[in-house]
Amino acid sequence: MHARTNLTGPRALGREATTTTSGAGPAGVGRRAGGAQALSQQRSESLPNLLGQLMHAIPDMYGKAYRWVPEMRQITAFLGENDPASGIFDAASQIFASIAKDADRTLIAALDRVLSQTDSGDLAP
Numbered sequence: 001m002h003a004r005t006n007l008t009g010p011r012a013l014g015r016e017a018t019t020t021t022s023g024a025g026p027a028g029v030g031r032r033a034g035g036a037q038a039l040s041q042q043r044s045e046s047l048p049n050l051l052g053q054l055m056h057a058i059p060d061m062y063g064k065a066y067r068w069v070p071e072m073r074q075i076t077a078f079l080g081e082n083d084p085a086s087g088i089f090d091a092a093s094q095i096f097a098s099i100a101k102d103a104d105r106t107l108i109a110a111l112d113r114v115l116s117q118t119d120s121g122d123l124a125p
Helices: 010-024 026-032 036-046 050-079 084-100 106-120
Strands: none
Touching (some): 050 084
C-alpha cells in the first residue's frame, strides 16, 4: 500500500504556487544551480509547444474541473493502490476537486499568478 498525498483545499496549492514562484520548486532549483537556461532549451527542443499549450489549457480547464474528478478516480481504481502511478491520478483527482469547489476563486487566482509569472519570464519555462 502506498501513501496518498492530500492536496485538497485552495490553501494547499496556493502555498505550493507561492513556494514554486519564490524559487523553491524545480525551476528555482534549476536557476540556483545555473541550469535554468539549459533546462529551458531542452524543453524548447524536446517539447516546443508544451508551454503554450499549458498556458491555454490550464485556464480553460477551470470550469470543467468537476468532470475530471471521476475520470482520475476511475484510473486510480483501475491501476490499484500497489501501482505507483495511481498516486499521481489520485492527487490529480484531489486537485481537480479542489478547483471545482473553489467558489471564492482563491485557488484559481493562485494558478493564474503562477501562469502570469511563467508568461512574463519570472519562472524558467
